[in-house]
Amino acid sequence: xxxxxAILAFSLLAGTAQAAKMELSKTxxxxxxxxxxxxxxxxxxxxxxxxxxxxTSSGRKVTTLFLNSPGGYVSExxxxxxxxxxxxxxxxxxxxxVCASACFIVFAxxxxxxxxxKANVGVHHAYDGRTDNVTEDSATATDTMAQVSIRxxxxxxxxTKMRETAPDKMAWLSVDDLRGMGVQVWSPExxxxxxxxxxxxxGEAFIRMWQKPMPERNKYWTNFVDMASKSPLYAGGYSNNFxxxxxxxxxxxxxxxxxxxxxxxxxxxxxxxxxxxxxxxTCSYTTMEMEDxxxxxxxTGHLVREVKTTKGDWKTxxxxxxxx
Numbered sequence: 001x002x003x004x005x006a007i008l009a010f011s012l013l014a015g016t017a018q019a020a021k022m023e024l025s026k027t028x029x030x031x032x033x034x035x036x037x038x039x040x041x042x043x044x045x046x047x048x049x050x051x052x053x054x055x056t057s058s059g060r061k062v063t064t065l066f067l068n069s070p071g072g073y074v075s076e077x078x079x080x081x082x083x084x085x086x087x088x089x090x091x092x093x094x095x096x097x098v099c100a101s102a103c104f105i106v107f108a109x110x111x112x113x114x115x116x117x118k119a120n121v122g123v124h125h126a127y128d129g130r131t132d133n134v135t136e137d138s139a140t141a142t143d144t145m146a147q148v149s150i151r152x153x154x155x156x157x158x159x160t161k162m163r164e165t166a167p168d169k170m171a172w173l174s175v176d177d178l179r180g181m182g183v184q185v186w187s188p189e190x191x192x193x194x195x196x197x198x199x200x201x202x203g204e205a206f207i208r209m210w211q212k213p214m215p216e217r218n219k220y221w222t223n224f225v226d227m228a229s230k231s232p233l234y235a236g237g238y239s240n241n242f243x244x245x246x247x248x249x250x251x252x253x254x255x256x257x258x259x260x261x262x263x264x265x266x267x268x269x270x271x272x273x274x275x276x277x278x279x280x281x282t283c284s285y286t287t288m289e290m291e292d293x294x295x296x297x298x299x300t301g302h303l304v305r306e307v308k309t310t311k312g313d314w315k316t317x318x319x320x321x322x323x324x
Contacts, residue, residue, distance in 0.1 A: 020044045020069060022051055026060075033064040034089075040072030040102050045079035052087055064090045065110070071101025074126050074141045078148055081109035093119040100170055101126070104162075105145055108152040113183040122172045123158060124165040138167060151318075153296065153303055155180045156263075156286045221280060221298060228258040228267055246273055264290055 020038040032055050036048070052062045065084060071077070084091060084106060091110030093099040099107045100122035107113060107121065115121055126141035146159050158181060161171035175185050225242075242254035250273035257266050264285045270278040283295040283306075291308045305318040 019047070020072070022047060024051070024055065030060070031064070032060045032062040033066060034062060035066045035068070036106075037068040040069055040076050040080070040106075042073060042076060044072070045076045045083060048080055049083050052083070052089075062087065062089065064092060065106070066092050066094065066097075067099040067103055067107055068093070068097040069100075069103040069106075070098055071103050074102050074144055077102030077105045078144065080106045081148060081152070084109040085111075090114065093121055095119055098122070100124070102145070105148050105152070108149055108154050108181065113181075114186055115178055115183050116186055117175065120172060121178060122170040123162040124170050125163065125167045127167040150294065150305070151303065153182060153294075156284065156294070225256065225267060228256060228265070242267075242269065251278070263288065266293070266295075268295070 019041040020036050023035045023037075025033045025035065034048070034051060048065075055062050083089075088111040090112040091107045092114045093107060093116065095116030095118040097116070098120040100120070101124060104121065104123050107115075123145075126138050126145055142163060146162055149159055149162065155177070158173060158177055161173075161177075165171040178185055242256050244252055244254040246252040252271045252273060252275075254269040254271070255266060257264070259265065266281075266283040266285075268281045268283065270280070272278065280298040281295045281304075282298060283293045286292045286294060293306050293314075295304050295306060296302070297304075303319065304316055306314040306316050309315050
C-alpha cells in the first residue's frame with residue numbers, strides 16, 4: 001500500500017504523466033470491453049468517446065469499462081463520467097488495480113459498479129495543478145468532484161472523505177464504503193462462477209457475476225424492509241412497522257425510520273388508499289440534524305435531494321437520472 005501511495009503522489013503532483021492507455025477486448029458472447037489504464041490527461045475523454053463510437057458504428061456494443069488509473073484532470077474525469085452514463089457502461093476495478101481521485105468519478109458513473117475485494121479505490125481533495133484552468137483552485141475542483149459524485153449516488157461518508165483528505169494523501173475506501181454506494185464487491189471465494197475462472201484475467205468472471213439477475217424486486221424489498229425494521233430507531237414516534245397516513249386525495253404515505261450502518265435512514269412507500277403502489281424510496285440524511293437528505297427511487301434508481309423547510313415539509317432542490 002505504501003508503494004501505491006508513492007506512485008499516486010508522484011503521478012498527481014509531478015506533472016510528468018502520459019495520457020491514459022485504452023485497449024479493447026471481446027467477451028465470448030461478442031460484447032466489447034474497454035481497459036483504461038494510466039493517468040487521465042487532456043483529450044482522454046474525447047479518446048474514450050471516439051473508441052466507443054467507433055465500435056458502436058461497426059455494430060459492436062461496448063458494455064464495460066475497466067479502470068486502473070491514479071487519477072488526473074478533474075474536467076476530463078467529469079467528461080468521462082458523462083460518457084459512461086450516456087452509453088450506460090458498467091465500470092469495474094479489479095483486484096490489485098487502482099482507481100483514485102478523478103478516476104473515482106468515472107467509476108461512480110457506472111450503470112453497474114463492481115470492484116474486487118482487493119481493489120484500491122480512493123478519494124481525496126483535488127490538486128489545483130491538475131485542472132484545465134490555472135485560476136481554478138483546489139477547493140473549486142474538489143467541489144466539482146463532490147457535486148458530480150452526489151449526483152451519481154455516492155454516500156455522504158465518501159463525500160466527506162473526499163473533502164477532508166489532503167491532495168497528497170489518499171482515503172482508501174473500505175468494502176463497507178463501496179457497498180454503501182451500491183458497488184458490488186467481488187471475490188473468487190464467494191462466487192462459484194468466478195472461482196471456476198479465478199485464473200481468467202480477462203475480466204469475464206467479473207462480467208458473469210455482474211450480469212446475474214437480482215432477486216425478484218418485491219421479495220427483495222420485503223426482506224430489505226424487514227431487515228431495517230430490526231435496526232435501532234433514530235426518531236421518536238416510529239415503531240417497528242411503517243407509520244402510515246393518507247391525505248384527502250387518497251394518497252397514502254408509509255414511513256419507517258431506522259439506523260443504517262452510517263447513520264439515519266428512512267424508507268418511504270407511497271400507495272393509494274386501496275394499497276396500489278405508487279413509488280418506493282430509500283433516503284439517507286447528509287446531516288445528523290436530518291434537515292437534508294438524498295433519496296433514491298427503489299424501482300427506477302432516480303435520485304432526488306430534498307431539504308426541510310421552516311414548516312417542516314420537504315422541498316426538492318435537485319433531481320438526477322439513475323446513478324446505476
